[in-house]
Amino acid sequence: MSTCENTSDPETPPASATAAGVPAGSAGTGQCIYLAVALDVPLPGLFDYVHDVPVVPGTRVLVSFGPRRMIGMVWAQREAPAIEAGRVKAIEAVLDDLPPMPADWMRMADFAAGYYHRPLGEVLLPVLPASLRKPSAYLGPRAAGGPVRRADRRPGRARAWGGESPAAAGTDTVAPIPPVLNAEQSAAWQDLRGMMSAQPGPGLALLHGVTGSGKTELYLRLAAEALAQGRQVLLLVPEINLTPQLEHIVRGRLGNVAVMHSKLSEGERLRAWLRAARGEAEILLGTRLALFVPLPRLGLIVVDEEHDTSYKQQEGLRYSARDLAVWRGHDLGVPVVLGSATPSLETWRRARRGDYRYVSLSRRALAQPLPEVRLVDTRRAQLEQGFTPQLLTSLEARLGQGEQSLVFINRRGYAPVLRCASCGWVSQCARCTAYTVLHRHAGGRRHTLQCHHCGDCTAPPRACPDCGDQDIQPMGRGTQRIEEFLGERFPGARILRIDADATRRKGSAEALFSKVHAGEADILVGTQMVSKGHDYARLGLVGVLNADAMLFAQDFRAPERLFAQLMQVAGRAGRRAGGAEVLIQTDYPEQAVYQALRTHDYARFAEAALAEREELGLPPFSHQALLTAQARHLRDALDFLGEARAVAQAMPEGAGARIYDAVPLRVVRVANIERAQLLVEADGRGALHRLLRPWLVEVHDLAQGRSVRWGIEIDPLEI
Incomplete structure (x- = not known):
């Protein structure tokens, strides 16, 4: 045993020697090498450990921290520890199943830790697949060499790290012929292509294209250009439910794709991560967590729907994947394309002042007109379960024409609250200052009250808890109640609901959207997940309920979110045929947000919103x-x-x-x-x-x- 090993805690047994770990002291030199190690703990700074041979920064190590074992990452070698040398514990094992993390990945993590003011360990470790940071995956009789070597024992696995990309399995099918670009797309393509060949101008572009303008086609052509140069492509999307449709398109055109999102199993995520990090996968398609995958030959980053708030992590390291994608591209000298029909005001301002290339697609690729947007004044309307006569008439007309309709309401569940008309009692969560939402289950035979903040779920009371009145009723409407009403109002129609409740099971969202695209639904009822990225071929009508709820929210960004949300959902209509319409029910048709929507005029909305924010000193002016x-x-x-x-x-x-x-x-x-x-x-x-x-x-x-x-x-x- 080396001298350095004597500094470890005598009560902590050594790690079992596995194929994935090199125990401390196995190649001792007699000297003490002090290492600064990052750990995923809510404490500032790095932690000193000692080893008897140098360890390359970016290497994962097994250490003891207090009473528990943890996997950390070596950040640097120190000349001397920050604490008394005799108190410094020894590294238990150096995990050699992966090479050290690459230098560019470490730079990005260092920047993220500094900019978001988080300890390095809370950046470096949580972004790795779970099995790469679990001590239990490397210890005990069942470790069998660790998770990486277990994944590598699957048939057909390559062992390279960052080398040339092997031929992708299943790419021997004939790729579809790309569509012919219209004049506007051709001009945009030449402008964007210039970034790939280092022509003068910013290496970062805003692709501002109306819905249905063919932004995805330009992404695919840029990706093909990068692949032809032997590079990898990172394609980020905001929502898990967008991934299957886009994956099908990308795989059909370009072939070798790895997919990453939070609904993958632990093993699936690890295998996708390894394929991308080793350079085996040429394209990485994923949600925000894909940003932190090391890509040895990265040549292009695309952020689709760059305005979407889903790119902002809301717990732990609260990073913006879009902003870090911009930083990563700049750091590596790699082109970055931000695409949206409704860019964030921050991105719009940077593009308009020349920091980003501005590339515009102002009309639809298939020469179909944008849908007509009509504002339906609900102040004097006779509503039937929240529907105006105009919207019900339009739904009936589209059914008669064999077209699909979409009813959009961004509120899931059956009703937002249960209420007693006698005394005014409303259902509230016992653990939160929030109402509980009424949900319907098992074909409508069972109901629960659910808190959308803490998840607490209880049975509805049979009578009012305050006054005993048994006539307690649901107040307001969610997707489930809308689905029920439409089923009663149009008994021959095939009605499909898509929201977070209907898509909980793995693969359920993909199955539901497949039904829509196959024409197996006449009326689609959904929340914001139906509004992004999907290309509905037969959708002739979009009806929007309860849009005013966001109009007077306390958050100054609410109008921007409302405009983007409604512009996106409106853009689902009429993508393959003319004559489509969007009906927005509102008590405030004169509001600027709605007036800009009527003419699909994003620039009008954005410039007015920026002027207001500048006057008030709000971001992006602060x-x-x-x-x-x-x-x-x-x-x-x-x-x-x-x-x-x-x-x-x-x-x-x-x-x-x-x-x-x-x-x-x-x-x-x-x-x-x-x-x-x-x-x-x-x-x-x-x-x-x-x-x-x-x-x-x-x-x-x-x-x-x-x-x-x-x-x-x-x-x-x-x-």
Whole structure:
């Protein structure tokens, strides 16, 4: 045993020697090599360990941390430990089943940790497939060499890392002939193609194309160009449910695709990650988590629907995959294409001032006109279960013509709340300051009240808990109640509901959308998941219910989200045939959002919204960070944030920032935990981060000994 091994905890047994791990001391030199190791723990900084041979940064290691074993990642070698040498524990095993993570991947993780103000370990480890960061996957008699070697024992696995891409299995079919581009697409293609050949101009482009304009075709041609250069392609999409349709298209045209999203099994995700990281897969198609896959020959990044809020992680490392994709492309000198019919205002502003190439597709690829958008004033209308006579008449007409219709309501469940008309009681979650939503199950024979914040589920009361009246009724409508009503109103119609409840099981979303595309549905009822990316061939009518709910939300981004949501869902109609229409029911038809929608005029909306934000000093004309606190009692959270605010105000770095009062969140209590927030804002990004760096150190110290959990979010999307 080497001298360095004696520094390990004598009560911790050594790791079992597996094919995937090199136990400490197996090739001892007698010298002590001190290593800074990143661990996925909510503590700042790196942790000192010792080994008897050098370990390359980016290598995963098995260590003991307190009473438990953890997998960490070596970040750097130190000349001397930050603590007393005798207290430094030894590395238990160096995991050699993968080469060290590449330098460009480490740079991106380092940037993300710094920009989002998170410990390195909370960036490096959680973005790996789960089996690569589980000690149990490498220990014990069942480890069998570790998860990587178990995956490699599957037939036909290649062992290379970052080498030439082998021929893809199943690519011997004849690829479909690409469609002929129209004049506008051809011009856009030549402009975008220039980025692939390093022509002058920014290496980052906004492809602003109306729905149905053929953005995907340009993505495919750019990808083919990258593959012809021997490079890999990263294609990001916002939603899991968009992946199967796009995967089919990409695989049919280009062949060798790996797919990554959160609904894959642990083994499926690992195998996709390995194929991409080893350079075996030429195209990686995935949601935001695919951004952190190492790609040795990356030559193009495409972010489809770049405006979508799904690209922002809402827990742990609260990163924006779109923003990090831009950084990754710039770091590697790789072209990045951001595509959308409704770009985020941040992206639009950068494109209009020349930071990004601006490439426009203003009309549909198949020469079909955009659908007519009609605003139906509901203030004087006689509504039937939330439907105006105009919308019901239009639904009946489309059924008679053999066309499909889409009824869009962004509210799942049967009804938003259960209510007693006698005393005004409404169903509320016992653990959250939120109403419980009525859900229907088992063909309508069973109902539950479900909290969409904590997930708590209970049976509805038979009578009002306050006054005993048995006549308690559902109030409002969700997708389930709309589906029920339409089934009664149009008994011969085939009605299909697609929402989070109907697509919980693996493969269920793909099966439901396949029915729609096969013409096995006459009326589709759905939430926002039906509005993005799907090409419905026979859809002649879109009806929008309850759009006004977002119109007067407290969040200043709500109008932008509403416009994007409605523009996207409207764009599903009439993609293959003319005469399509969109009916938006509203109490406020004069609102600017709706007026811009009538003419499909994104630029009109965006310029007006930017002018308003500039006048008010809101992003993108300022930069924000949100400090949140959680505690059993709201007073504790508010007091903590109040003290943090006072610290920031006293710091010289805080002079250029606006530090607002601590306030409770809109939904204050979730799962019996009360929440509050503190907004910090500065005109410049640099000024904001100059305050955050020293301030968050003080905030961490301030939290010691308190029963308060806190977190920081940079560039928050919801306030």
